[in-house]
Amino acid sequence: MFGVVVCPKCHRARGADLSNQTTRCAHCSHVIDLSKARVYARTDSKDKLPEAVRRMTEKLAANIEDYPAERKRPVARAPQKEKQPRKADSMNMEELRTLATELNRGKDHFDVEDVRSSLGTVSDEDVNRLIDKMLDRGVIFQPQAGWFRVV
């Protein structure tokens, strides 16, 4: 069985005989561990391998998401993640006020953790952006550092 793998170092596609343990990248000489490498296409025929490698090379050029997980360059952010709108940016005044009121319900104040748990899985940055936006729009105020209250 032959397959197309992508070098984790230089991110170029290459064909490999999958019965081998490793294959050496022709571009950067990195030894690719075939037992760990993701195989993007498989073929029984060695003759079909160059075509499969060529297609993978085209895909890599067109779509950054097909790069292997080992890729660590700062530009490696998957475009899909960027498409998700930031919670804070997508909320209008009405929604901000509703959320703040909800957070403050039955309580004297709420804090960063309350905001975080209300949003589900979001980054610290997102939580802070949302709080900043609510403060900025005058939806909430900060009676004490880290405490927030609906205006």
Ligand SMILES: [Zn+2]
């Ligand atoms: Zn390489």
